[in-house]
Amino acid sequence: MIEFSKRVEPITYPIIDMLELAREYSKRGKRIISLSFGDAVRASGFKPPKHVREALIEASNDEKNLYWAFYGDSQASLEFREAVAFYERRYHGNEVDPDDVFSFLGTSEGFMYLNAVLINPGDEALIPSAWYPAYPNYVYLFDGKPVTYEVIEEEGWRVDVDRMRRKITPRTKYIMVCTPNNPTGSILKEKNLKEILDLAAEHELIVAFDELYDQWVFEGQHCCIGSIGKDVNIIGFGGLSKNWCLPGYRMGWCWIKGDEKFVSGIKRELKKLTSTRLSASTLMERVAIAALRGPLDEVREYVEEISRRAGYCYKRITETDGLSSTKPEGGFHFLPKIERLDRFRDDQEFALELLKEKGVLVVPGSFFGPVGASHFRETFLPPMEVLEEAHNLIEEFMRRLAK
Ligand SMILES: Cc1ncc(COP(=O)(O)O)c(C=O)c1O
Structure with a gap:
């Protein structure tokens, strides 16, 4: 057996x-x-989008660049990392250093690495209820404990920060935040995000920020936590799956911000993991560059x-x-x-x-x-x-x- x-x-x-x-x-x-x-x-x-489909055709026919079929940089190519920084600045007012960007096979792979580098057995991650299922799953995978925090349906699914505070223990490692949200369809407002950041700063917690649906906003505006959080360690996730209708291409990324020790530490650990899987998706990075820099x-x-x-x-x-x-x-x-x-x-x-x-x-x-x-x-x-x-x-x- x-x-x-x-x-x-x-x-x-x-x-x-x-x-x-x-x-x-x-x-x-x-x-x-x-x-x-x-x-x-x-x-x-x-x-x-048409220009994104064309970028794929062009890249896969690009003889001069070996059809972008070679193993690439395991963190991600500089051109791709610059495109993520460009997008974050342009659409979110979020200043990101291209050096602090990684690419993944979908944000799903990024969530797995997030937990791989942060969670020791028994560590806790604060995840929203209602959650996206990958959040608890990857915490479990590393013998961690997902702990849910509440949102208030009657108030547009606002995060109840007072109750969140009571869930923090010495084992809490990070808070997962998702906006626009799956499954509730809500957008977290700047005030609410600031409250979460204040709490994270007070308890020296990392904030993981899932903004995969950032362009899909019907009411109000998407607020990127990276543009308002100054003294908090943040790892933000984006990808091609939702904004650009490319879920099967499996392309996601993260940007990292915070104090020097956190940024260099998490980058060192992520580099070990991404190099173990050899390469980012070289061809998909070409598609992503066209998406991130192109018209919307x-x-x-x-x-x-x-x-x-x-x-x-x-x-x-x-x-x-x-x-x-x-x-x-x-x-x-x-x-x-x-x-x-x-x-x-x-x-x-x-x-x-x-x-x-x-x-x-x-x-x-x-x-x-x-x-x-x-x-x-x-x-x-x-x-x-x-x-x-x-x-x-x-x-x-x-x-x-x-x-
Ligand atoms: C909120 C949220 N985050 C992350 C993902 C994962 O997407 P992907 O791995 O395609 O980037 C999804 C997919 O449905 C999602 O709804």
Whole structure:
């Protein structure tokens, strides 16, 4: 009998399990409408921006530069690191030294390295509830303990900093912050981010900042914590997956800011890890440079369209008896509340019944942590006619429950 590593045991990704169940139903001939997965290309019908697609073709035909097929710098090429610094300055007012940028195979790989370099067995990471599932998973992978902090739904999913304070222990290593947020669709306001930074400064905690959806803002403005945090150690994450509709290219990055000791220390450790995997994705760095330095017109058109779709979904949810929601402000998803859950054991049974009876696939909110219980996550990416059909079915489902 092979004994597998105990580290992987607590890791779950139930969104994929639900997706597989839906595929089973689909194979048996049931029509499935997916409001589940945050894949901007497959779900929405959007194409990656033209100049970005052209950059890939050009790079892969670039004989002079060996088709960008060689092993590159394991941290990332200087040209790529300068492009990240350019983007951060231009769109976020965030001054980043190109020397302090790394590239990853998606931000997901970056989160894994974050925990690899920070978490010793028993160390704690403060992660939001509701969370993005990779946050707790990678803490578990390094024998750490994810500790959730609360957000207040009634106040637009604002982070409750007073309650966060009570979760800090001598083992707390970092606070994970995500805005625009998956799964809640909220945008954290500057005031709230400043409160988090003050708390981090007081307790000398690192802030990990996930801004993967930074261009997907419908209401208000994205505030980058790097542009307001002076005396805090920060590691910020961005990538191609959401802004530029390129999730399958697996390209993400991080920038690091803070005191000299932190920056040089974390860079030293990250360099060991990135060199173990030899190289960043040389070809994808070419694509990323075009994306980061290029125009955002196409992306902005998509955001405008998705904002319309998000508004439609919000309206339909609030018009449906037994459901309620805060207004989505950005990102790809939101987290409606199931007010009438009495017929079900929990939100998982609700989502399974909705799938079985109506063929509408949503994600049970409890998959995103305690705050998500009695909710479901819905993506507003699909075209309007798909959203309309899905909401008609959800409404029928809720009407039957009321009888
Ligand atoms: C909030 C958030 N962060 C990070 C990721 C990981 O994305 P990737 O690894 O494609 O960069 C996702 C993907 O859905 C996400 O929603």
